[in-house]
Amino acid sequence: xxxxxxxxxxxxxxxxxxxxxxxxxxxxxxxxxxxxxxxxxxxxxxxxxxxxxxxxxxxxxxxxxxxxxxxxxxxxxxxxxxxxxxxxxxxxxxxxxxxxxxxxxxxxxxxxxxxxxxxxxxxxxxxxxxxxxxxxxxxxxxxxxxxxxxxxxxxxxxxxxxxxxxxxxxxxxxxxxxxxxxxxxxxxxxxxxxxxxxxxxxxxxxxxxxxxxxxxxxxxxxxxxxxxxxxxxxxxxxxxxxxxxxxxxxxxxxxxxxxxxxxxxxxxxxxxxxxxxxxxxxxxxxxxxxxxxxxxxxxxxxxxxxxxxxxxxx
Numbered sequence: 376x377x378x379x380x381x382x383x384x385x386x387x388x389x390x391x392x393x394x395x396x397x398x399x400x401x402x403x404x405x406x407x408x409x410x411x412x413x414x415x416x417x418x419x420x421x422x423x424x425x426x427x428x429x430x431x432x433x434x435x436x437x438x439x440x441x442x443x444x445x446x447x448x449x450x451x452x453x454x455x456x457x458x459x460x461x462x463x464x465x466x467x468x469x470x471x472x473x474x475x476x477x478x479x480x481x482x483x484x485x486x487x488x489x490x491x492x493x494x495x496x497x498x499x500x501x502x503x504x505x506x507x508x509x510x511x512x513x514x515x516x517x518x519x520x521x522x523x524x525x526x527x528x529x530x531x532x533x534x535x536x537x538x539x540x541x542x543x544x545x546x547x548x549x550x551x552x553x554x555x556x557x558x559x560x561x562x563x564x565x566x567x568x569x570x571x572x573x574x575x576x577x578x579x580x581x582x583x584x585x586x587x588x589x590x591x592x593x594x595x596x597x598x599x600x601x602x603x604x605x606x607x608x609x610x611x612x613x614x615x616x617x618x619x620x621x622x623x624x625x626x627x628x629x630x631x632x633x634x635x636x637x638x639x640x641x642x643x644x645x646x647x648x649x650x651x652x653x654x655x656x657x658x659x660x661x662x663x664x665x666x667x668x669x670x671x672x673x674x675x676x677x678x679x680x681x682x683x684x685x686x687x688x689x
Contacts, residue, residue: 417667423660430654443661447649460637461662464645465669471558471641472622478562479618480611483569488599490570491577501574508567516631519560523547550638557632557639561622569614576610577603612681616674623670642666 424443428436447461490501507515522530525543534540546556580603588598604611626643633639646666650659 420660420663423656424664426657428656428660430651430656436657439657443657444665446658447661447665460640461645463638464640464642467554467639468623468625468641468643468669471554471561471625472619474558475561475565475622476615476618478558479566479569480615482562482566483573483614486566486570487573487577490574504570505567507564508571510564512564512627513631515564516560516628519563520547520632523556547633553633553639557629560632561625561628564628565618565621569618572610572614572617573607576607579610580606608681612677615681616677619677620670620674623673624666642669 423436425438425440426436427439427442486504490497490504494500510518522528523546525531525545525548528543530546531540531543535543544552546552584602584606585598588602593601624643625641626647629639629641629644630647642662643666646659646662648659649655649662653659
């Protein structure tokens with residue numbers, strides 16, 4: 376009995392080792408490609424962040440240790456931005472990511488639950504729901520800029536006709552409404568992605584469990600809360616991670632919708648201005664590295680809090 380047990384354990388370990396080697400061999404091309412397109416530029420950015428590199432002569436850069444990071448924290452470059460620019464960009468980015476992902480999760484779940492039911496032309500409706508997500512961000516951002524124009528935008532015209540406003544509102548130009556408007560645009564754009572991932576998860580829930588709960592007298596909310604949600608939670612956590620990473624790196628939407636407003640600036644836009652508009656490769660690289668650390672840190676915290684890895688292992 377002990378010999379059989381030992382032999383089974385040995386062969387199981389051998390098989391696991393062979394599977395691991397095979398997986399590594401299959402992943403090797405992708406890892407090499409990732410090294411070329413991601414790791415090398417990231418390494419170069421980290422090196423630049425510790426130097427005084429400029430756009431005029433990046434190769435003549437000298438080592439300055441952590442001076443660029445201190446400069447970014449203090450907002451001191453060319454005397455153009457105030458001492459609060461970096462921290463304002465951090466606050467705007469976190470607010471944008473939190474409200475965007477939260478609203479996209481809420482509306483995405485509502486759409487996914489609706490599309491998970493049987494009704495006529497469900498396939499056509501699913502395809503139509505994906506249209507906002509399929510439109511490139513630059514195109515959709517410019518489209519919303521036109522629609523929200525204070526003089527000839529259709530949004531202001533509709534609100535004026537309904538009597539909700541007296542005159543056109545510059546939604547993307549006023550500091551009090553710009554960030555909220557950009558969040559609305561992002562929710563319209565990215566909710567279909569969240570709905571698609573949640574719909575795929577909902578379709579993995581066995582109908583027998585829901586039927587059993589219904590027979591036992593559970594309400595729709597109780598069925599969702601105690602049966603459906605625990606099953607699809609790993610997929611929900613992954614969808615939130617994907618969207619959170621994307622929202623924290625937001626650049627194109629803010630850059631197109633509000634290119635010149637210093638009150639609505641994200642960390643990516645801040646780093647881009649340092650790098651290309653002012654030619655400060657050192658400070659811009661430091662801001663990019665800080666953005667990378669913020670994104671990685673928040674993603675790790677969410678994965679740890681949600682326990683998605685532990686759930687999938689069990």
